[in-house]
Amino acid sequence: MLVRATSRISIMVIGLIGGWSSALYSIDAVGSSLISDKSSWRKWDLASGTSSNPYALAHFLLDGKIPPAQSLFDIYSNGRDDEGSRFSSGCVYSISMVEFESRWWSLSVTPSQKPEADSSSVLSSDDVVRANDGSLIMAISAHPVPGNWVKPATTGNFEIQLLISNNGSSDATSNPVMPTVQRVGC
Amino acid sequence: MWRNVYWTLVAAVLAIMAHIGTLLFAPGYAFEQELDLLAKDIPTNKFFVLPQEAQLKIFPEYPAGAVFGMCRFDLSSGDVSLEANLPDTLWTLTVYTSAGKSIYTANDEQSGIDRFELKLMRAPSLLELFSSKADEDLITNSGWRVSSSDTRGFALFWVPSFDLAMRANLVETISKSSCAKISS
Numbered sequence: 001m002l003v004r005a006t007s008r009i010s011i012m013v014i015g016l017i018g019g020w021s022s023a024l025y026s027i028d029a030v031g032s033s034l035i036s037d038k039s040s041w042r043k044w045d046l047a048s049g050t051s052s053n054p055y056a057l058a059h060f061l062l063d064g065k066i067p068p069a070q071s072l073f074d075i076y077s078n079g080r081d082d083e084g085s086r087f088s089s090g091c092v093y094s095i096s097m098v099e100f101e102s103r104w105w106s107l108s109v110t111p112s113q114k115p116e117a118d119s120s121s122v123l124s125s126d127d128v129v130r131a132n133d134g135s136l137i138m139a140i141s142a143h144p145v146p147g148n149w150v151k152p153a154t155t156g157n158f159e160i161q162l163l164i165s166n167n168g169s170s171d172a173t174s175n176p177v178m179p180t181v182q183r184v185g186c
Numbered sequence: 187m188w189r190n191v192y193w194t195l196v197a198a199v200l201a202i203m204a205h206i207g208t209l210l211f212a213p214g215y216a217f218e219q220e221l222d223l224l225a226k227d228i229p230t231n232k233f234f235v236l237p238q239e240a241q242l243k244i245f246p247e248y249p250a251g252a253v254f255g256m257c258r259f260d261l262s263s264g265d266v267s268l269e270a271n272l273p274d275t276l277w278t279l280t281v282y283t284s285a286g287k288s289i290y291t292a293n294d295e296q297s298g299i300d301r302f303e304l305k306l307m308r309a310p311s312l313l314e315l316f317s318s319k320a321d322e323d324l325i326t327n328s329g330w331r332v333s334s335s336d337t338r339g340f341a342l343f344w345v346p347s348f349d350l351a352m353r354a355n356l357v358e359t360i361s362k363s364s365c366a367k368i369s370s
Contacts, residue, residue: 008193015197019204027209048287054209061213061286064220066244066342069280069288075247103276104346108247122249126348163247165276 027062031055032077040080041162041178046070068163074176076162079112081183086112087159089152091186093140095160097179099130104165107179109140109150112157121150139184214285220244221258221340230260230338233268233365235357251350253357255343257365261308262337264367270343271362272300273355277345281306283336290332302330305368306341309333341365 030052032042044059045052047070060067068075080086081093095107106124123138128148130136139145140160142152152158164176224240236244236254245254259266270279272294279297281290281304294300310333343360347353 011193011197012200015200016204018197019201019206020208022201023205023208026205046288057286058209058213061217064217064243065246066217066282067286067288068247069278069291071288071291072278072280072293106247106249110246122247124249124346126346127249161247165278 041078044075079159081181092184095138095179099134102165108161233257251347253345255360258340266306268304269364281341284338305331307333309335
């Protein structure tokens with residue numbers, strides 16, 4: 001009798017833990033999608049009414065962050081360089097891009113683990129220096145680098161987040177050409 | 187045999203409930219706890235500029251010089267009026283439910299003005315909808331009026347600043363905004 005009750009309770013606990021862990025596992029996989037097969041940039045789908053929306057919302061809210069409204073901003077994240085290696089604060093990276101057709105954007109470097117306060121470094125469209133042709137290069141490095149420079153605030157692996165203001169009317173804004181991220185050295 | 191099938195189904199139903207619960211309720215609850223902690227001294231229906239420490243934690247994607255103004259509203263005892271006073275520059279306004287879902291957005295280009303009043307109202311229940319006469323129907327979510335099915339939520343202004351030195355001026359301008367329950 002006791003054995004039977006124990007096994008039934010175990011089955012229920014397994015069900016609950018399985019549902020909970022599958023939800024946590026699905027948040028990143030369902031809430032965001034790769035923008036193309038050749039790119040490691042993921043776009044978070046925060047549009048209302050989509051099946052991926054609850055997962056994308058959960059990604060932000062569980063970290064204590066307010067998700068941007070998709071009608072105002074598009075948000076992308078990337079945890080790997082163009083070679084497919086995870087970003088590490090011990091390496092130097094070069095980010096090349098052409099200016100987005102948006103009014104404002106920011107590029108932030110956040111730890112892969114749950115970020116603490118003050119643990120992000122940010123460059124925005126207001127801060128960067130551009131070339132005459134509108135292209136720009138940024139460096140991610142723990143040590144100072146001339147030009148546009150972002151310093152990871154903590155050691156270990158990190159992710160890049162790109163927030164682009166979206167006026168909802170331009171294809172170029174909703175499908176921007178994403179930056180390339182190359183590892184320069186470690 | 188059938189007993190095993192039954193308990194497997196029970197486990198599957200519990201797994202689905204836990205999956206849905208984790209996605210739909212846990213994030214909103216966790217976020218509200220976080221917000222309570224970060225803005226614990228700020229009463230509801232009152233406009234405030236988010237302290238920089240809280241801002242860096244909630245909005246790590248934005249530069250430290252940006253300014254966020256917030257009103258945590260509670261519509262359970264009546265409508266709330268949000269009077270915005272914003273600088274003549276890029277800004278956005280987003281109204282969220284307490285679960286973090288955005289229900290209304292606007293920016294400086296769409297609005298064309300930097301000073302306006304936004305009325306936050308509780309959405310009528312199904313019963314109220316059926317019992318109201320046709321000519322009593324209100325046009326909601328249009329113009330400067332937002333109706334929310336969730337009685338609690340928050341309205342959020344964001345204004346970027348080109349450098350930290352500009353922040354104090356922006357804070358001064360945005361601080362003239364207000365948020366208050368409309369007395370009936």
